[in-house]
Amino acid sequence: MRLSKVQWAVIKVIVFILCLMPFLLLLMDTIQDQLGANPIETLHFRLGDWALRFLCIGLSLTPLRKLLKQNDLSRFRRMLGLYAFFYASMHFLVYIVLDLSLSWEAFVDEVPKSPYILVGLLTFILLIPLAVTSTKAMQKRLGKKWLTLHKLVYVAGVTAIVHYLWLIKTLTIEAIFYASLMFVLLAYRLFTYFKARRLCF
């Protein structure tokens, strides 16, 4: 698309606000006491869901860009990736501050007993260096290493799904949906990797 700088800036602001909407709605529900019987769980789950959704959306930009031949889509990679990190951070903070009430005793009791929490923590930790190095300056400074570093997002995609599948009591349609979507998004990378190296296909 041929748009001016100002037009792109406006579009980015709109996308930014749209991505913030789930958080604002959650904030409104919290203030109006609309989170139901288990408000912390609602906050925690809804933030986790959005972290996973933004991870999926972020990971679908490249395949969509190539599929639809819309190079402009890559303009939104940083913002969507950072939103995945934002929702993951809020998900993590709700767990530590509200669910565990900042109790170290509760942390050391609960976390080692829950492999899925460990995998969730790992996912969050993997996203931190990606968020920190998301600026243009860092991108320039790291050069080729930047691309290698940011491949960590594929690992985070896998661990996010493992975290989800491990915590549910029975397999749900939502879980199958996200697991399949993530599988397709990551399989696409494997496919292009092998194709580029003429290893198969």
Added chain:
Amino acid sequence: MLFKMKKDILTGEITDKLVFQNRRKIIKAVTATAMASFIPASMSAQIKKYAEIPLGPYSASLQVTDIEYVKNYTNYYEFTTNKNDSTILSKALKTSPWSVTVEGEAEKTGVFNLEDILKTNPLEQRIYRFRCVEAWSMVVPWIGFPLANMLKQFKPTSKAKYVEFTTIYNPNVMPGQRGTALEWPYLEGLRMDEAMHPLSLMATGMYDDELANQNGAPLRLVVPWKYGFKSIKAIVKIRFSETMPATAWNKAGPNEYGFYANVNPEVPHPRWSQSRERILGASIFTPKRNTEKFNGYGAQVASLYSAMDLKKYF
């Protein structure tokens, strides 16, 4: 018997039969009148079926959870795995007339109308803690009768070592039963001494009223010292057996959900701690409560398991 049966209350204080049989018409009529005269409908919806039921023994003097939370946060996998949606989906279940089939090692087996069962089992209110295996808890004022009272009426034989309960199977109205979340129909069971324990309750109501469908209407089990999944909903069959029943969650995850499923902070679920529980309806800044062994009913029930390794028989 460890508790008194208050038969006198039944005749005098229970809703008149005619009023009861026409309760829906009456509520409709009253609501319509109220609407017509611009009185808020909520003021007229005060006719509660069990408002006069006396408080029974073993009631904990605890602050009960807000009824809206208890009604809209249910695990009813027959309808959905979503705790909220079962409220609407379960409205499709017809709970009257209702009968219970009694089978197995008992002298009086057959099909019994729920109404007949209720005639010989005086109701009482019991305020119990309820602790889910998912680490949340609530306090519910149940209306029901001791399970032992009813089971004795069927005259179980000496061979009856366990009692098994079955939930209604009707995939036409229960969409979850068309899926494979669990093996259907839902089955639960108790050892005979657990079933005969005076704390074990058969509930038909809560909060002075009939059970809502999503809470297990018209007849559900309540075993307050065990995780919530033992408290099976919408019971249509009771079977006395010599062998331990294969229960639904135990079949789905034998290393995660035991037959006994006693609330125990010392035995974690393989995937999460059971040391603490989230109190339903509490503010977001309320810390979790420390879970009590046997959900706080240890003084009454611990002796049932005195010779058992509770880590092995979880």
